[in-house]
Amino acid sequence: xxxxxxxQETVAQIDWHDDCYxxxxxxxxxxxxxxxxxxxxxxxxxxxxxxxxxxxCCTLIGCTFENCLFQGTAFADCKFVECSFxxxxxxxxxxxxxxxxxxxxxxxxxxxxNEGCNIATG
Numbered sequence: 016x017x018x019x020x021x022x023q024e025t026v027a028q029i030d031w032h033d034d035c036y037x038x039x040x041x042x043x044x045x046x047x048x049x050x051x052x053x054x055x056x057x058x059x060x061x062x063x064x065x066x067x068x069x070x071x072c073c074t075l076i077g078c079t080f081e082n083c084l085f086q087g088t089a090f091a092d093c094k095f096v097e098c099s100f101x102x103x104x105x106x107x108x109x110x111x112x113x114x115x116x117x118x119x120x121x122x123x124x125x126x127x128x129n130e131g132c133n134i135a136t137g
Contacts, residue, residue: 017037017038017039018039019039020039022044023043026046032050032051032053036058039059040061041060041061042059043062044063045063047066048065050069051069051070052072053073054074055074055075057078061080061081062081063084064086065083065084065088066088066108070088070090071091072091073090074093075095076096076098078098079098080098080100080101081101085105086108086109087106087114089115089117090119090134092118093119094122095124095134098125099124099125099127100124100126101127102129103130105129105132106130106131115133116133119134121135121136122137
């Protein structure tokens with residue numbers, strides 16, 4: 016998928032498994048997906064409320080994250096390359112599950128005014 020704008024009205028159409036998103040904008044929605052196995056290149060994520068879910072072996076290159084809330088979301092073995100995170104929160108969900116970044120690494124990423132982001136940097 017390339018150069019699409021994904022909002023609350025269109026997010027149900029997204030297949031989060033084994034897809035590639037180029038220069039897409041994901042904004043202004045709440046979501047409770049289960050697993051995400053995709054590649055994101057040059058995408059922006061803004062004003063999202065992401066509850067639970069597992070980003071599994073995802074690759075995110077040149078992506079921006081602004082004003083996003085991740086609740087109990089897991090990022091397992093993901094690669095973040097030249098991404099920026101601004102004013103994002105990585106917090107527990109209502110079942111007391113933390114966000115975690117097991118095996119994930121951030122390369123040349125920037126972090127500004129975030130809470131709970133404990134990803135390893137490489």
